[in-house]
Each structure stands twice: as C-alpha cells, then as structure tokens.
Amino acid sequence: MAESGALTDRLREHRLILRYADEPGYSQDIDCYLRHGGYEQLRKALSMDPAAIVAEVKASGLRGRGGAGFPTGTKWGFIDHTKNRKPVYLLCNADESEPGTFKDRQIIYKDPHQLLEGMIIASYANRAHLAYIYIRGEMVRGAQILERALAEARAKNFLGTNILGSGYDLDIFVFRGAGAYICGEETGLIESLEGKRAYPRIKPPYFPAALGLYLCPTIVNNVETLCNVKHIVEMGGAAFAKIGTPNNTGTRIWCVSGDVRRPGYYEYDCGAITLGELLYDVCGGIRDGNRLKAVIPGGSSAKVLRAGEIYRVQRKKPDGSAEEIEMRLEDLPLDFDTIAASGSMSGSGGVIVMDHTRDMVECLSNLSAFYAHESCGQCTPCREGALWMHKILRRMVGGGARPEDPQLLLDVSGQIAGRTICAFGEACSWPVESFVAKFREEFEAKATAAQESESLSRAC
Amino acid sequence: MVVPDQPLLPGEEAPGAEFERKADEIVGQYPASRRSAALPLLHLWQKEFGFLSQRAVEWISERLGLQPIHILELITFYPMLRIRPGGRINFKVCRTLSCALAGSHELFAQIRDRCGATASAGHGIYLSPDGTYSVEFVECLALCGSAPAMMVDEEEFERATIGTVDRILAESLGSGASHGEGKG
Numbered sequence: 306m307a308e309s310g311a312l313t314d315r316l317r318e319h320r321l322i323l324r325y326a327d328e329p330g331y332s333q334d335i336d337c338y339l340r341h342g343g344y345e346q347l348r349k350a351l352s353m354d355p356a357a358i359v360a361e362v363k364a365s366g367l368r369g370r371g372g373a374g375f376p377t378g379t380k381w382g383f384i385d386h387t388k389n390r391k392p393v394y395l396l397c398n399a400d401e402s403e404p405g406t407f408k409d410r411q412i413i414y415k416d417p418h419q420l421l422e423g424m425i426i427a428s429y430a431n432r433a434h435l436a437y438i439y440i441r442g443e444m445v446r447g448a449q450i451l452e453r454a455l456a457e458a459r460a461k462n463f464l465g466t467n468i469l470g471s472g473y474d475l476d477i478f479v480f481r482g483a484g485a486y487i488c489g490e491e492t493g494l495i496e497s498l499e500g501k502r503a504y505p506r507i508k509p510p511y512f513p514a515a516l517g518l519y520l521c522p523t524i525v526n527n528v529e530t531l532c533n534v535k536h537i538v539e540m541g542g543a544a545f546a547k548i549g550t551p552n553n554t555g556t557r558i559w560c561v562s563g564d565v566r567r568p569g570y571y572e573y574d575c576g577a578i579t580l581g582e583l584l585y586d587v588c589g590g591i592r593d594g595n596r597l598k599a600v601i602p603g604g605s606s607a608k609v610l611r612a613g614e615i616y617r618v619q620r621k622k623p624d625g626s627a628e629e630i631e632m633r634l635e636d637l638p639l640d641f642d643t644i645a646a647s648g649s650m651s652g653s654g655g656v657i658v659m660d661h662t663r664d665m666v667e668c669l670s671n672l673s674a675f676y677a678h679e680s681c682g683q684c685t686p687c688r689e690g691a692l693w694m695h696k697i698l699r700r701m702v703g704g705g706a707r708p709e710d711p712q713l714l715l716d717v718s719g720q721i722a723g724r725t726i727c728a729f730g731e732a733c734s735w736p737v738e739s740f741v742a743k744f745r746e747e748f749e750a751k752a753t754a755a756q757e758s759e760s761l762s763r764a765c
Numbered sequence: 766m767v768v769p770d771q772p773l774l775p776g777e778e779a780p781g782a783e784f785e786r787k788a789d790e791i792v793g794q795y796p797a798s799r800r801s802a803a804l805p806l807l808h809l810w811q812k813e814f815g816f817l818s819q820r821a822v823e824w825i826s827e828r829l830g831l832q833p834i835h836i837l838e839l840i841t842f843y844p845m846l847r848i849r850p851g852g853r854i855n856f857k858v859c860r861t862l863s864c865a866l867a868g869s870h871e872l873f874a875q876i877r878d879r880c881g882a883t884a885s886a887g888h889g890i891y892l893s894p895d896g897t898y899s900v901e902f903v904e905c906l907a908l909c910g911s912a913p914a915m916m917v918d919e920e921e922f923e924r925a926t927i928g929t930v931d932r933i934l935a936e937s938l939g940s941g942a943s944h945g946e947g948k949g
C-alpha cells in the first residue's frame with residue numbers, strides 16, 4: 306500500500322506553469338489574474354537591477370522550451386549592454402507549429418497574463434522597450450485573447466510609459482503569422498516580422514542576440530520559457546534550480562498524442578517521471594489494448610524511438626562522477642539530457658505514440674509530406690531533398706516500392722543534414738533516417754510486397 | 766500574372782474610414798519599419814474582402830512605400846493568404862500525423878462529400894459548385910492531443926467527427942448568411 310501511495314505521489318503532476326490554467330472559474334481576464342497574485346513578480350522585478358535578473362535566470366539553469374534547449378541566461382548574456390547602442394527587441398515565439406506540440410496554446414488561451422508578465426520581466430531584464438508576440442496565423446482566437454490581455458495590462462500601467470512609476474517604458478504587440486512552419490525558426494521569424502518571406506538567416510553572423518530584428522540585438526524565447534521567468538523571479542534562481550535534476554531544471558509540459566488512451570498535456574518536474582510512466586500510468590497505456598511500437602519523444606523532428614530498444618546513457622552519480630548504464634525505452638527519465646543520450650531529443654515536448662497496428666512507412670510518409678510542404682526553399686538540399694523523400698515514400702505507400710528505396714532514402718536524407726542554412730535540414734532528415742534505420746524490415750517488406758504483386762499480375 | 770484579374774468588390778477601390786483607421790493603427794505598431802506592417806495589412810484585407818486581389822497589392826504597397834513585388838512575394842509564400850475567394854464556409858482539416866492516426870483523412874473525405882466540395886480550386890482547396898463551402902487540408906494545428914482537429918472559418922474544433930460537421934452545417938443553414946460574414 307505504502308508503495309502504491311508513493312507511486313501515485315510520483316505521478317501527481319507538479320503544475321507550475323499550468324498551475325491555474327484548468328482550475329474551474331479561472332479566466333483570462335486581468336482581475337482574475339490579479340486575484341491570483343498576478344503582476345506581483347513584475348513589481349519585484351522592477352525593483353531589481355536588470356543585470357540581477359539575468360543573473361537569477363542564469364542561476365536557475367532554465368533551458369529554452371522551444372526545441373533546442375539552449376540555456377536562457379546564457380542567451381540573455383550575449384548582449385553586452387556596456388557596448389550596445391542599438392535598441393534591443395524581445396520576441397516571444399508563439400508559432401507553435403512543430404507537429405505533436407500543443408503546450409503554448411494552453412498558456413495563451415487560458416492564462417495569457419502569465420505570459421505577458423514573464424515577457425515584461427524578460428524585456429526589462431534585457432533592456433528592451435519594444436517586444437512582439439509572433440503567434441501562428443491559425444490561432445485567431447489566441448491572438449484576440451492576447452490583444453485583449455495587452456489592452457488590460459496597458460490600462461493598468463503594466464505596459465506603456467513609466468511602468469508602475471519605475472521609469473521603464475515598454476510596449477508589446479501581437480504579430481500574426483500566416484501558416485508557414487518555418488516562421489518558428491527564430492531567424493525565419495525575424496524575417497517574417499520584418500515583412501519578408503520567412504527565409505532563415507545564416508548563423509553566423511546572424512545570431513539574433515547580435516543581428517536580430519532590424520539588425521539589432523534581439524532575444525527570441527518560447528512562450529513556456531518566458532512564463533518560467535516569472536517563477537524564477539518569484540522563487541529565486543537557486544530555488545528554481547532545485548526543481549528537476551541538475552542541468553534539467555524546472556518543469557516541462559509534455560504533450561502526448563497518438564495511440565494512448567488519455568492523450569493530453571501533463572506538467573512534471575524535469576526527470577521526475579519516465580517515458581514508461583507517462584505512457585502507461587499517466588496516459589492510461591496504449592489504446593484498445595494494443596502494444597507500443599514507436600514513440601517520437603520531442604515533436605515530429607525528433608528521431609523515433611522503437612519499443613524494446615535499450616540505450617546506453619551516461620548518468621551522474623551522487624559523488625559527481627559519471628557512469629554509463631543501460632536503459633530500456635520505458636525507463637528513460639523525461640528530461641533534456643537522457644532523451645538526448647538515447648539518440649533523440651526532448652525538443653518541444655511533443656510525444657507522438659504509435660501502436661503495433663501502425664504502418665511505419667505510412668507514418669513516415671505523412672511526416673515527410675509535412676516537411677516537403679514546409680521547406681522554405683532557400684537551400685537546394687532541403688528544398689529538393691524533402692520533396693524527393695516524400696515522393697519516394699508516397700510511391701512506397703502506393704504499392705510501388707523498390708528494393709533500393711530504403712537505401713535511397715538514407716542517401717538523400719544523409720545529404721541534407723549539416724548542409725543547410727537552418728536546422729530544418731536536420732528536422733526533415735532525422736525522421737527519415739531514424740524510421741528507416743529502426744524499422745528497415747517494414748520498408749523492405751513494402752518492396753517485397755510490390756514485387757510479388759507485380760509478378761502475380763504478370764503471371765495472370 | 767500571379768493575382769488573377771477579378772472585378773473589384775464593393776469598397777475595394779477605396780476601403781472605408783474604419784478600414785483606414787485600423788490600417789493606421791497597425792502601421793503605428795512598427796515604428797522602426799513600415800514594411801513590418803505588410804503581413805498584418807494583408808490579414809486585415811483578407812478578413813475584410815475574403816481574398817487578396819490586385820487592388821490589395823497596390824493599396825498595401827502604396828501605403829507602406831513598397832514595390833508591389835514586396836507584397837506579391839508574401840502572398841505566394843504564406844499558405845494562409847489566398848488570391849481567390851474560398852467558400853463562404855471554409856473547413857480546414859489537419860493532415861498531420863497525430864490527426865491522421867485519429868482518422869482526419871477519412872473525416873476530410875466525409876466533409877467533402879457532405880458539402881459537395883469536389884471541384885479543385887488549386888493548392889489542394891476544394892469548392893462546392895455554388896461557392897458556399899470550401900474544404901482544405903492544413904498542417905498540424907497544435908491540437909494534436911484532441912485529434913482530429915479542424916477549423917471552420919476562425920473557430921477551432923477538437924475531436925471532430927462528421928457529427929460535428931453536420932451540426933455546423935445545420936446551424937449555418939438555420940442562421941442564413943451569418944456564418945462566414947466578412948468573407949466578402
């Protein structure tokens with residue numbers, strides 16, 4: 306009994322960012338937010354030196370929640386305010402278009418002021434006086450909710466000139482995208498916000514912190530990342546760093562979709578539960594009593610994991626030394642580092658589950674259609690390669706698979722990653738590489754089946 | 766010619782005072798560069814008139830002091846911008862993996878049948894013959910946990926079924942032309 310009690314405790318969500326989001330009666334309006342202690346951290350932050358806030362964020366160990374997991378404090382530290390004479394911009398990445406990801410939407414639709422408070426604090430810390438929220442175009446309602454929240458915040462002088470008598474001025478506006486995934490890539494986002502096609506910029510030299518919006522220093526952060534800033538100010542960086550595990554601090558919102566009984570979004574301390582616990586205990590297991598076949602752990606661009614796989618991962622021992630241990634897929638703790646050590650990534654937190662009835666070639670074909678459609682077209686390997694891979698996969702699904710196709714897919718995908726302007730190149734080749742490598746027999750079976758049906762039709 | 770020749774819609778020649786006011790307000794949000802207002806103005810125009818015409822390209826480029834090509838290149842890049850009218854009621858069904866696993870492709874076919882949207886209007890958009898309905902696939906709508914996801918005009922629908930669609934169609938008939946207002 307005691308043990309099952311401990312298990313239930315372990316599986317209880319720790320909602321920091323989504324603390325109020327689904328509470329009955331909690332609403333988007335500012336009065337509700339204020340009743341729940343809203344904008345208190347802004348007051349506190351405005352009494353601090355901006356550099357002190359950056360120091361707290363560094364101490365917190367917070368890593369970006371948009372996909373790459375880059376340390377937020379380090380990013381903020383790239384702007385040297387002693388030398389910089391240009392305006393600084395802060396951009397909130399609310400493009401949320403990585404397939405499998407639906408966490409930022411929960412924040413925007415249910416607790417918009419939490420995002421605004423985090424953004425205002427982040428803007429103050431980075432000495433920005435103008436900030437934009439880049440929200441994907443399809444979230445029309447989300448944009449309206451944010452517009453209203455901004456107007457409320459302006460009316461209460463949480464935005465505007467001389468915010469709460471601090472002498473600090475800031476305004477924030479909403480900018481709507483128009484259906485292009487590549488706008489989520491931070492430099493594509495910046496180009497889009499400049500009124501151009503969302504063609505990502507080459508890095509170096511165009512690191513946003515150096516040459517961002519209008520070629521000024523710019524901080525781009527994800528919605529969930531910016532919300533965390535508020536909590537770091539509240540509890541202090543050191544206390545925040547105690548949530549989760551070393552180098553994997555704070556909570557994460559895991560978005561589970563696909564073949565589980567209870568898909569949805571679940572917030573846990575980093576590393577607090579395992580992938581197996583998330584799928585079987587939290588999400589109720591695989592639907593219809595089916596068996597697990599594959600999981601994409603961090604949005605569609607992350608490499609697929611196959612049920613039954615064993616990973617060799619480095620783990621830190623209490624004395625600080627590292628040891629290498631073997632881990633089953635189910636035992637992988639949900640954090641940044643272990644998922645990376647399994648050869649994939651926790652990316653945007655989008656966990657897509659496929660059960661044993663699924664055809665892996667069809668699943669990959671579906672994803673490859675996405676990438677073929679969304680390549681911005683600047684780099685030849687990505688523009689052509691993403692389309693070729695999709696054409697091959699569509700042909701395979703349509704009964705025209707050839708024995709050389711699995712290798713052809715690997716050859717094409719192998720010539721994209723690392724040869725492009727932005728990480729979309731990796732994003733479109735990793736799924737292909739991992740699906741083919743891990744489920745090669747299914748890709749080969751397609752070719753065998755196609756040959757058999759061809760010889761059958763010739764015989765008739 | 767990228768933007769097809771179309772007769773001007775009522776009000777397109779000179780959009781009204783309210784439209785002008787909104788446009789000014791938008792431009793004011795980008796003090797460092799008027800060009801940033803291009804996409805927001807395209808959204809504004811499309812919301813008002815339903816699609817983007819040659820007149821939209823002229824009006825917006827003039828307003829922002831840009832060449833027409835700067836506006837055209839956005840229209841041809843961003844999937845949500847359209848150069849032809851959609852249906853008075855527009856269905857967007859998510860095509861991507863989690864929704865596909867939950868049957869979104871079957872749902873797409875059912876919606877097309879129900880609406881008689883069989884004529885391809887290019888770019889994967891299907892129209893009913895009288896122009897009332899359009900049906901199209903879109904990529905992941907960030908509603909994967911409640912798949913299949915769908916949008917009807919600006920409204921999002923989770924765990925959508927053909928029953929949801931039937932309800933929407935019945936309501937739209939009941940309320941006459943109110944659905945899809947502002948789409949020209």
Ligand SMILES: Cc1cc2nc3c(=O)[nH]c(=O)nc-3n(C[C@H](O)[C@H](O)[C@H](O)COP(=O)(O)O)c2cc1C
Nearest residue numbers: 369370371398400401402489490491526527530728
């Ligand atoms: C192809 C591509 C798509 C991306 N899409 C998103 C997105 O939708 N939302 C997001 O926050 N970050 C996205 N990113 C990551 C951003 O480039 C950037 O790393 C992030 O916004 C930084 O914020 P963070 O440090 O708070 O995570 C994407 C990256 C790539 C390469």
Ligand code: SF4
Nearest residue numbers: 681683684687725727
């Ligand atoms: S890698 Fe693909 S998406 Fe990225 S810039 Fe090149 S063509 Fe565009």
Ligand code: FES
Nearest residue numbers: 859864906908909
């Ligand atoms: S896959 Fe359909 S909403 Fe994400």
